[in-house]
Amino acid sequence: MTQDATPAPASPFAYAPAPESTSVVDLRASYGLFVDGAFVDGRGESFTTLNPATEQPLAEVAAADSADVDAAVKAARRAQERVWGRMPGRERAKYLFRIARIIQERSRELAVLESLDNGKPIKESRDVDVPMVAAWFFYYAGWADKLEHAGYGTTPVGVAGQVIPWNFPLMMLAWKVAPALACGNTVVLKPAETTPLTALLFAEICQQADLPAGVVNVLTGAGETGRLVVAHDDVDKVAFTGSTEVGRQIARAVAGTRKRVTLELGGKAANIVFDDAAIDQAVEGTVNGIFFNQGHVCCAGSRLLVQESIAEEVLDRLRARMSTLRVGDPLDKNTDVGAINSREQLDRINELAAVGEEEGAGRWAPDCELPSTGYWFRPTIFTGVTQAHRIAREEVFGPVLSVLTFRTPAEAVEKANNTPYGLSAGVWTEKGSRILWMAERLRAGVVWANTFNKFDPTSPFGGYQESGYGREGGRHGLAAYLQEENR
Amino acid sequence: MSRDRTRRDADRIDVRKTYKLYVGGAFPRSESARSYEVTDARGGFLANASLASRKDGRDAVVAARKAFGSWSARTPYNRGQVVYRIAEVLESRRDQLEREVREATGVNAAGARAEVDQAVDRLVWYAGWADKLAQVVGNANPVAGPYFNLSSPEPTGVVAVLAPASPLLGLVSVVAPVITTGNTCVVVASQPHPLPAITLAEVMATADLPGGVVNVLTGHQGEIAPWLASHLDVDGLDLTGVDDVDLARDLEVAAADNLKRVRRPGPEDLAADPRLDRMTRFVETKTVWHPVGT
Numbered sequence: 001m002t003q004d005a006t007p008a009p010a011s012p013f014a015y016a017p018a019p020e021s022t023s024v025v026d027l028r029a030s031y032g033l034f035v036d037g038a039f040v041d042g043r044g045e046s047f048t049t050l051n052p053a054t055e056q057p058l059a060e061v062a063a064a065d066s067a068d069v070d071a072a073v074k075a076a077r078r079a080q081e082r083v084w085g086r087m088p089g090r091e092r093a094k095y096l097f098r099i100a101r102i103i104q105e106r107s108r109e110l111a112v113l114e115s116l117d118n119g120k121p122i123k124e125s126r127d128v129d130v131p132m133v134a135a136w137f138f139y140y141a142g143w144a145d146k147l148e149h150a151g152y153g154t155t156p157v158g159v160a161g162q163v164i165p166w167n168f169p170l171m172m173l174a175w176k177v178a179p180a181l182a183c184g185n186t187v188v189l190k191p192a193e194t195t196p197l198t199a200l201l202f203a204e205i206c207q208q209a210d211l212p213a214g215v216v217n218v219l220t221g222a223g224e225t226g227r228l229v230v231a232h233d234d235v236d237k238v239a240f241t242g243s244t245e246v247g248r249q250i251a252r253a254v255a256g257t258r259k260r261v262t263l264e265l266g267g268k269a270a271n272i273v274f275d276d277a278a279i280d281q282a283v284e285g286t287v288n289g290i291f292f293n294q295g296h297v298c299c300a301g302s303r304l305l306v307q308e309s310i311a312e313e314v315l316d317r318l319r320a321r322m323s324t325l326r327v328g329d330p331l332d333k334n335t336d337v338g339a340i341n342s343r344e345q346l347d348r349i350n351e352l353a354a355v356g357e358e359e360g361a362g363r364w365a366p367d368c369e370l371p372s373t374g375y376w377f378r379p380t381i382f383t384g385v386t387q388a389h390r391i392a393r394e395e396v397f398g399p400v401l402s403v404l405t406f407r408t409p410a411e412a413v414e415k416a417n418n419t420p421y422g423l424s425a426g427v428w429t430e431k432g433s434r435i436l437w438m439a440e441r442l443r444a445g446v447v448w449a450n451t452f453n454k455f456d457p458t459s460p461f462g463g464y465q466e467s468g469y470g471r472e473g474g475r476h477g478l479a480a481y482l483q484e485e486n487r
Numbered sequence: 488m489s490r491d492r493t494r495r496d497a498d499r500i501d502v503r504k505t506y507k508l509y510v511g512g513a514f515p516r517s518e519s520a521r522s523y524e525v526t527d528a529r530g531g532f533l534a535n536a537s538l539a540s541r542k543d544g545r546d547a548v549v550a551a552r553k554a555f556g557s558w559s560a561r562t563p564y565n566r567g568q569v570v571y572r573i574a575e576v577l578e579s580r581r582d583q584l585e586r587e588v589r590e591a592t593g594v595n596a597a598g599a600r601a602e603v604d605q606a607v608d609r610l611v612w613y614a615g616w617a618d619k620l621a622q623v624v625g626n627a628n629p630v631a632g633p634y635f636n637l638s639s640p641e642p643t644g645v646v647a648v649l650a651p652a653s654p655l656l657g658l659v660s661v662v663a664p665v666i667t668t669g670n671t672c673v674v675v676a677s678q679p680h681p682l683p684a685i686t687l688a689e690v691m692a693t694a695d696l697p698g699g700v701v702n703v704l705t706g707h708q709g710e711i712a713p714w715l716a717s718h719l720d721v722d723g724l725d726l727t728g729v730d731d732v733d734l735a736r737d738l739e740v741a742a743a744d745n746l747k748r749v750r751r752p753g754p755e756d757l758a759a760d761p762r763l764d765r766m767t768r769f770v771e772t773k774t775v776w777h778p779v780g781t
Contacts, residue, residue: 135631151624244746251743256736263746420745422771439775449777456630460638464771465722466746471772474628474638487764 015326018333020122024109027116030060031196033068033220034203036075037213043068044221049196052119053330053339053374061196064219069188069228072217076159076186077234079214085156085184089145096141096181098209103134106205110198114170115330117197119339119375120293122331132455133174136473139457140178143478147183150475152482156184157260158236160481161229163250164199165242166192166341167296167397173199175472176239177216178457183481185237188217190229194342196220227253235259239480241298244395244421244466262470262480264298264462266395267423270416271301271452272438274409275310277428281450283317286401289426289452291325291337291379295399296345298467299424301452303392304381305412308405315383315403322379323366337399340375349377349398356382356391361402387418395421409434413441422464426452445471506536506681508543508705509688511550512698518542523706525682528593536681539706541714544673547702548718551645551671554699559642559669567617569695570667574610576694577687581607584655584683591654591680605758606659612761613663620668620766633779640770642669643748644722647715649708649738651728653757654680658687660757661727664765666700670723673702675712677728681705709734716741723748723769727755 030046032039042062049058064072084092103110110133111126118125147154160180164172169191180187191199203218219225223246230238230250240250241264254261271289273282289301306314330338340346357363365378377398385392385402392402406412416425425444427435435449445463448454455461455473462471470480506525507514516522519540525533537543558566577584581603589599625639646665651657654677665672676684688703704711708729716724716738724742729735729752742749750768 247746248743251746252740255739255743256732265746435777439773445771445773447773447775449775451634451776451778454630454632454634454776456628456632456634456636459628459630459636459776460626460772460774462772464643464773468746469748474774475626476638476772484764487762487767 015334017329019329020112020115020331020333022112022116022331025113025116027113028059030062031200031220032062033064033072034200034216034218035068035072036217037207039203042220044225047193047222049117049194051116052194052341053371055373055375058117059197061220063221064225064228066228068219069225069232072188072219073159073161073232073234075214076188076217079212080156080159080184080186083212084181084186084215087184089147089184092182092184093141093144095209095211096137096144096178099205099211100134100137100141102205102208103130103137107131107134110170110201112331113201114198115338117195118166118169119330119341121335121338123333123335124293129168129171132457133170136171136174136178136457140182143179144182147478147482150478152479152487153485155483155485157481157483158185159234160185160187160237160239161190161232161235162187162239163190163226163229163242164192166195167293167298169195170198170202172241173202175241179472179477180239180481181215183478185481186215188219188229188235190219190221190226193222230254237261237480240264244468247468260480262472263468264470264472265466265468267298267300267421267463267467268303268393268395268419269299269301269424269426269444270303270305271426272305272412272416272428273307273310273314274429274431274434275307276430278430278450279310279314279317282428283314283321285426285428285450285452286318287321287325290401291399292453294337294340294377296341296397297453299446299453301424301426302396302401304401304403305406305415306403308407311405318381319364319366322381325366325368325379327368327376327378328371337379340377340398343375345397346375346377349396349400352391352394352396353380353400356385356389356400356402359389359391361385361389361391387415393419409438413438417441417443420466423467424448504534506534506685506705508537508539509685509692509701509703510543510547511553511702512692514688517706518546525679527590533590534682536685536705539704539711541711543704544711544714545718547673547704548645548715548720550699550702551673552720554697555642555644555671558666558671558697558700561669563618563621566667566669567614570610570617570663571614573691573694573696574607574614576690577603577610578607580686580690584686587683587686588655591682602656606656609656609659609761610663613667616766617667620763620770624763624767624770628774635777635779636774638772638774640668640767641773643769643771644670645720646670646672646723646725646769647712647718647721648672648674648725649712649728650674650676650684651757652677652680654683655687657728657757658684660761661725661765662701664761665725665769666696668766668770670769671700673704673715673721675708675715675728676703676705678706678708712738713741716747717744719745721747723750725750725768726752728752
């Protein structure tokens with residue numbers, strides 16, 4: 001153990017709390033559905049969305065039943081055929097640019113609301129999520145009048161039914177809505193049950209941008225509402241981000257129909273650290289890879305594969321770094337790890353962590369104080385993990401890292417690829433030729449070399465194997481929203 | 488083999504060809520020891536073809552998986568050479584294939600000749616794509632930050648292909664794009680017209696194509712296809728040759744278990760110039776990020 005690898009002593013400087021004000025958010029007691037340009041009551045049983053950091057209710061939200069889904073799809077169809085699909089691309093572009101600008105103007109409001117509803121640290125919603133959302137609309141705005149250069153034809157698919165998860169509520173909305181609209185489609189979007197509020201604020205932004213009625217429809221509700229959207233006969237294209245199990249159900253549901261589908265599902269990414277890597281950077285990348293957004297990231301680097309010769313040193317530095325992570329109030333600007341999004345998810349993380357212990361892996365978490373209410377889980381690592389352990393195979397979707405070792409590059413590749421998933425992977429080494437060798441062999445849609453968890457609207461994202469199909473982002477992201485005739 | 492030829496010379500008895508499966512570069516009989524009668528367009532006996540079983544399907548998937556690593560790792564230049572070599576060998580066997588196409592479908596000599604021409608030309612067309620697809624569907628992505636960021640296509644893996652009834656051109660049209668991009672495949676040949684498929688397999692076996700890259704099963708589509716569709720080591724499913732809508736739906740449902748990439752059946756003129764979609768359906772896009780710095 002080297003001198004710098006010893007755990008950092010308690011800092012002599014205490015962090016004063018630095019909470020972000022919530023006054024910028026005008027939270028209403030109840031929210032309706034957004035259908036055909038207006039907010040309407042839902043016919044399903046409304047539900048409460050909680051602040052996961054306090055367990056306090058934030059608002060009552062309407063749930064869409066089949067009649068609501070039908071109304072939204074009809075509105076979307078009408079808008080697609082009469083207005084949006086016929087509009088010249090350069091005009092569609094202007095609306096998307098407008099939306100991007102309003103997102104920038106209202107970025108603070110969006111970030112605070114996102115952190116309230118989701119539990120993610122304000123520094124992430126403020127510095128990552130919302131800027132990315134604006135960038136996504138800017139990027140696809142520019143495509144709207146350039147589709148003939150993309151190589152996928154210029155004919156929109158029609159009405160897109162989009163179902164998105166709770167881990168990046170706004171960002172996933174942008175990933176889905178921006179390319180769909182740029183290509184001339186209209187959308188019916190179903191945000192996650194636990195994080196509906198920013199989608200509804202986005203609906204207001206659509207109104208502010210004077211987006212024609214029916215182009216964007218937002219239906220809140222639980223899984224059943226999502227199923228109704230996916231199954232609706234008049235939906236032409238289904239886009240889903242979420243669990244692999246639900247992805248399978250959707251693939252079955254659209255079988256034999258004319259519906260097109262893209263799925264962005266789970267992952268169990270390996271972050272591979274070689275003995276010649278810049279270790280502090282690798283440790284920082286590992287921490288970012290698994291503890292960013294409480295590990296609620298489908299491409300999270302949830303398996304650390306470290307070369308045996310440096311395993312002890314890396315683990316020491318990792319524990320030292322983890323000891324400096326601040327867990328707590330998502331609205332505190334110093335917070336690194338926020339609240340787990342829901343009780344249900346916390347239970348699942350607890351369950352899998354318990355399995356990790358039962359199966360003999362070594363559990364470690366820094367000794368940090370957690371708030372007394374809300375859903376919390378300490379950043380945790382498991383050492384001595386083998387490929388057979390459930391925590392090395394199943395997606396935990398929480399701040400839990402499994403540490404495995406390897407000796408040779410070939411073994412690293414084999415272990416990294418030994419999963420039905422194939423969304424992402426990370427490689428840390430100073431040797432360029434080895435990076436390229438590894439990148440070629442890793443069966444994953446995104447390979448981050450000497451970095452991790454980077455996203456950009458110009459860059460395709462999506463998985464191999466059971467991580468789903470289709471790509472979001474970049475020129476490739478247009479393919480899902482244009483008809484296939486001309487390829 | 489046809490009666491016309493046996494009558495040609497009364498003193499000589501034809502040596503009839505036994506058509507077998509093509510799995511892992513070898514020509515086994517079905518492990519089930521079954522065969523079925525293949526007839527010509529007028530119902531006359533042509534030959535017995537092997538009736539592949541579920542176990543043959545599994546063996547073929549194993550062979551395709553085994554071949555995937557080295558085939559996908561070959562340079563696109565080399566894969567293009569091999570696909571072009573298939574075209575060369577096919578050209579040299581055109582008389583045989585013309586006869587088989589004619590016997591199978593009843594098309595006239597000019598029609599059979601045209602089909603073989605097109606099949607050869609199509610292989611040549613795909614051969615040239617092997618080292619160009621990445622340039623056409625890949626991207627350098629100008630991300631907002633100091634990163635080198637490149638997206639390139641990669642083969643999906645093992646693809647199960649249900650070939651259409653068009654016994655040679657249709658078969659080449661569905662197989663060539665899959666292997667040109669680096670995938671390996673298990674092909675269920677046209678049930679009524681399987682013989683040109685086995686002859687094409689003989690062409691591939693002598694055209695530098697490694698064993699296992701293409702595996703050809705003859706038999707009942709409805710019997711073998713469900714096992715391929717639900718096989719967890721199959722990554723893609725091409726339903727082009729499935730005419731039965733209920734079967735197509737069932738296969739697509741089965742394919743959902745491991746989220747196979749599915750190419751659905753649909754009205755399509757296989758004689759028309761192909762587009763990129765048959766290649767892009769069975770490739771993944773991999774995006775690699777690397778920081779830029781000094």
